Amino acid sequence: MTVPVYLFTGFLESGKTSLIKDTLLDPGFNTGEKTLLLVCEEGMEEYDEDFQKKTNTAIVTVDKYEDLTYKFLKKCDSMIEPERVMIEFNGTWNLTNFLDTLDFPYDWLLVQLLSTVDASTFEMYLNNMRSMIYEQLVHSETIIFNRCDEDTKKLYLRNNIKAINKGAQIIYEMRNGEIAELGEEDMPFDLHADILQIRDDDYGLWYMDAMEHPQKYDGKIVELKGKVISTHVDDIPNAFVFGRFAMVCCADDTSLIGLLVHYASSNELLPKEWVKVRAKVKLEYDEEYQGNVPILYADDVTTVDALADEFVYFN
Numbered sequence: 362m363t364v365p366v367y368l369f370t371g372f373l374e375s376g377k378t379s380l381i382k383d384t385l386l387d388p389g390f391n392t393g394e395k396t397l398l399l400v401c402e403e404g405m406e407e408y409d410e411d412f413q414k415k416t417n418t419a420i421v422t423v424d425k426y427e428d429l430t431y432k433f434l435k436k437c438d439s440m441i442e443p444e445r446v447m448i449e450f451n452g453t454w455n456l457t458n459f460l461d462t463l464d465f466p467y468d469w470l471l472v473q474l475l476s477t478v479d480a481s482t483f484e485m486y487l488n489n490m491r492s493m494i495y496e497q498l499v500h501s502e503t504i505i506f507n508r509c510d511e512d513t514k515k516l517y518l519r520n521n522i523k524a525i526n527k528g529a530q531i532i533y534e535m536r537n538g539e540i541a542e543l544g545e546e547d548m549p550f551d552l553h554a555d556i557l558q559i560r561d562d563d564y565g566l567w568y569m570d571a572m573e574h575p576q577k578y579d580g581k582i583v584e585l586k587g588k589v590i591s592t593h594v595d596d597i598p599n600a601f602v603f604g605r606f607a608m609v610c611c612a613d614d615t616s617l618i619g620l621l622v623h624y625a626s627s628n629e630l631l632p633k634e635w636v637k638v639r640a641k642v643k644l645e646y647d648e649e650y651q652g653n654v655p656i657l658y659a660d661d662v663t664t665v666d667a668l669a670d671e672f673v674y675f676n
Contacts, residue, residue, distance in 0.1 A: 364438075364469045365445050370497045371477040372452035372486065376507045378406040380477055381447055385416040397443035399423050401451040419443070426454045431464040438466045456496055476501040480509045480518060480533070487521060499526050507534040515547040527562055528674050543570075552577065556639070559585035564605055565673040568618050571642075571655045578642045578655055586637045586665055589630045590619055601627040603638060603657070607673040618673050624659040635667045 367384075369377045381398070385391050396418040398408070408420055419441045423429060437443075446469060450456060465471070476498050483506070486494055498504055504526070506518055515533055522531055533541040545552055548570070549563050557578075559567045564585060571578050590602040604619025622638060630636065640657035647654040 362444075362468060364443060364466075365472040366465065366469050367445070367447045368450060368471060368474045369448065369477070370450045370452065370456055370474065370501065372479075372493075372497065373402055374404055375452065375479050376477040376505070377449050378404055378408070379507075380475070380505065381449060382406075382408070382412060385418060385447075386412075391416055393417055394444035395419070395442065397421065397437055397441045397446045399429075399437070399446065399448045401426075401429075401449055401454065423451075426451070426459075429459065429463075431466070434464075434469070435466050438469070452497060453493070456500060460500060473503070474501050475503045475505065476529075478504060478506050478518075480506040480513050483518060483521075495525055498522065498529070501526060501529050503530045503532065505532045505534055507536075509533050509535050509541050513541075515541070515543060516549060519547070519549070523562060527670075528672075530674075552581075555582065557581050557583045559583060561586055561668055561670075562674070565607065565618065568620075568673070575644050575653050575655050579644045581642045582639065583642055583657070584637065584639045586635065586668065587619075588671075589632055589634050589636055590617065592627055592630050592632060594621065597621070597623075599623060599625050599627050601630055603636070605671065605673045615672075620655065620657055622657040622659050622662075624662055626662070630662065635665050636662050637665050638662050 369381060371377050385396060394417065396416065398418050398420045400408070400420055401423045403422075408418070412418070413420060421437055421441075423433075450459070463471075478498070483494075504522055506513075506515075509515070513533070518533075519531055522529060533543075535541050548566070550557055550559060550567065564587070567583075567585070587603045587605050590604055592601045594600045594602060600621060600623050602619050603622045604617050606615040607618050622640060624630075624638075624640075638657060638659050639661040640659035642655045643658055644653040645656045646652070
């Protein structure tokens with residue numbers, strides 16, 4: 362039986378313990394499985410006996426990085442026989458070295474790496490300990506900015522994370538625990554510009570917002586890059602399918618994030634070639650989607666070099 366391993370990183374007092382406790386107390390995640398929790402640093406918040414009994418969790422404290430050996434982990438596995446493992450990693454330890462040299466028991470499998478960041482202190486840490494922040498976040502699949510408020514500059518946070526780890530999913534959590542929605546001021550593009558230029562790294566964020574709030578983009582002129590997916594669209598002349606691919610779980614499992622483009626010279630395009638499209642967005646009803654979706658009416662399509670990273674990231 363495979364034992365999933367969840368690795369939590371972040372500085373001391375960044376909210377790792379709270380996230381782990383909330384996760385294990387969630388009945389949608391925890392249905393009574395035996396959990397081994399390796400605690401590599403002690404913060405202000407603790408795991409009391411009531412929590413351990415309620416969540417069927419065995420806690421083992423790890424005082425030194427050098428203790429995280431195969432022999433030690435195998436001993437924990439043999440004594441506790443966990444059905445899953447959580448590791449609250451020390452924010453001062455070298456995570457890259459740990460990932461490069463880790464030697465888990467044969468049936469343990471690292472399935473997720475999550476990081477917590479205190480939004481109120483992020484800028485200070487970034488200015489004074491950039492290398493340590495990089496070390497904690499560069500491998501993360503999910504980064505949670507907690508303790509956000511009305512004054513939190515989400516675009517500033519996002520841009521700095523993109524420079525460190527552009528593939529990570531970013532979540533903004535308010536002080537009351539609610540997930541913060543992105544407002545217009547948080548978007549990395551100007552909705553009021555004459556031409557809405559979508560940067561390559563922002564395709565996923567724009568697409569997600571355009572599908573959820575299509576009325577915001579009705580009549581807008583957009584410019585963005587993508588791949589010609591197909592030049593043959595059933596019953597629609599002078600049109601092609603344009604888009605990019607998002608990884609579902611790995612590079613071999615992808616999903617098309619695409620749009621229909623009306624273009625007079627679509628028959629001159631070749632499938633799989635990369636293009637930059639300048640088009641006007643119009644909303645049209647889609648039977649399958651059961652609602653209005655953005656359709657692009659292009660006045661200019663030019664070929665471009667393929668992107669260095671072709672995948673889409675939704676953050």
